[in-house]
Amino acid sequence: MGYIRVGLIGYKFMGKAHTQAYKNTNFYFEPQDPFQLKVICGRNEESVKEAAFTYGWESYETDWRSVIERDDIDLIDIGTPSNTHKDIAIAAAKAGKHVLTEKPMALSVRDAKEMLKAVTDTGVQHMVSFNYRRVPAIALAKRMISEGRIGRVYHIRAHYLQDWLANPQSPFAWRLDKNIAGSGAHGDLNAHIVDLTRHLVGEFDEVVGMSETFVKERPIDNGEGKRDVTVDDTTLFLARFDNGAVGNFEATRYATGRKNHEYIEINGSMGSIVFNFERMNELQFFSKEDDHHLQGYRNILVTEPEAHEYMNAWWPPGHLIGYEHAFTHQASDFARAISQQQPVYPNFEDGLRCQQVLEAVDHSILSRTWEKVEKSNDVGRTRER
Template identity: 55%
Template sequence: MGNVRVGMVGYKFMGKAHSNAYRALPMFFPQAKAKPVMKAICGRNAEALEQARSQFGWEDAVTDWRELIARDDIDLIDINAPSDAHKEIAIEAAKAGKHLFCEKPLALSLADSREMLAAAEEAGVKHMVGFSYRFAPAVKLAKKLIEEGRIGRIYHFRATFLQDWIMDPEFPLVWRLQKEIAGSGSHGDLGAHLIDMARYLAGEIKDVVGVSETFIKERPIPQTMTGLSAKGDKDGPKGEVTVDDATLFLARFENGALGSFEATRFAAGHRSTNAFEINGSLGSIKFDFERMNELQVYFTSDAEDVQGFRRVLATDAPHAYMDAWWPAGHPIGYEHTFTHEMLELMEAIAEDRQPVPNFYDGVKCQEVLEAVERSVEERRWVSLAELQ
């Protein structure tokens, strides 16, 4: 087993998720062809960074990502800092010959994401983008059923990602609500996952038409923020919200299927409902990440007196990854998808191949994101061919 020495930029929500995955991987997947070694973590706040280093289990901490990239004892740069930092760090890391893992969305714009892909390809390094929901065993089962033709020709793909964490008008103006840092709001944060899932399961998207809205135009300037939480003075100064609160769009796939997508942070009662349904000529599939160990499956070939959706519990060894975890029937959670994701990355590096999903998938997702944004602005259907 070889070692992959990791340097990570970012130490909050995703930094904790990635750190946990690196630590869990060798324990539960000892057969992996490469082992991550947590060499150094990077962030701007030295005090908070040291706390994260100690808590997460990293050997070292640095406050300058350029110093991290320049180190000879680093093979892989993991980027989970805010979106506006992705491009510069990734390009410089690629030039230094480092493998790359970058959280989604890949960049602030399609042009930037294409530059990142070109830099990685020119440098000949491995590159991966963080679409972790692909790695739920129930989603892998959905992929298997589709590839085997068991639900037939796909007619519909409908997906929703619903949250409610910023519904309070006094919730502070965190970085995810600022376009210059985040790129977009619910569209790029939540919708990106739906788009990637659609491409993964149903195929490439041909054209789109969308609508979006920002319900709360101004919010208090934050005094502190960590992950998805923040504190601010409701009577203090306010700043402009420059991203969408909700974006919905329709799509036509290249294979003739139709799609509907809804991403919002204003769906009261939905903490994080990430769900899709696929209807085919021979059956249907339903998935909701809030019940991530289950896949709802319907086959038209079932006898009429027992037709209906069946609940498949994807926790037994025949399902993807499950032989590494717990006895049959014991569920896994959100954090496990990151471990599976990092397993793919380690295996790809060891096997000298590109992991999947990679920066190419990040670019394809960004194409759809920008096509929807153009559609919203120009109030018309937009073909992805226009962005080529």
């Protein structure tokens, strides 16, 4: 048994979520090669030093390049703003480090292709943190669709609703700067439901979208004036899929009363599946094969060890898990992939495919017409889904 020695770039929200995932993986999943928390990195020395102590990292750095150059690091975990992902990921791959990056993978399709080429050329393991794939209810939905339980898929309707910017006086944040974030609700929230839809249903063919920025400028937190908001507050789009299905998608930070309402409904010829992350331990299922007088949506509590993926590691039936557990499942799967030198998904090719959908929507907003989703095969190997 060896160790997977981790260098984590970023120490705030995602840094904290990823740290507990590495610790929980060691404790609950007993990986072949456990994680070792070697170094955490951030630009503010006082803050990152405190984070290292609080989270239990062996050391800290203030320059991500120093982390990549270290000989005692196997995995680089990127939890920084979107505009930094490309440089860090490519440098890590060239140094022979495995790479995990937060979503969205990049600021553009071009950047995503460069990142995919870097990890493909060097042969390192790579993964994008679309953590919602690792919710047991989503794993069950994937299994049920693959088994044909809802038949041919006709409709997908998905939305991701938050309200943390609904107050016009909420202060400016880095997520509102296009140069840093790449986009607003579209890249932050639509990216998740695009990835879930690709995972559950298949590839996008064409899209048409619209977006809006409701509040054009925001007060600066220190009270010294205002800054222009350069990203979307909401983006909505329609989609057609390679398999003939159609879908509608919506992401917003202005859905007053909604905190983290990620919802996906998939309607098929024989049934339907509904998932709502705010009830993440449950999956709703309707089947036309039920006797007519008994038909209706049933509510499946997805907490059964042996029956439901990942649940063997946790608690007795009916004992719920939460948001942080999806990160643990992700880390566990990545540890297995690294130790056994096996593919893991969603990887950088999945990140690119998601980016191609997001960018096609952006193009359609400008052209005010339907746009085809790029499916170039000039990077990496296209795998069977």
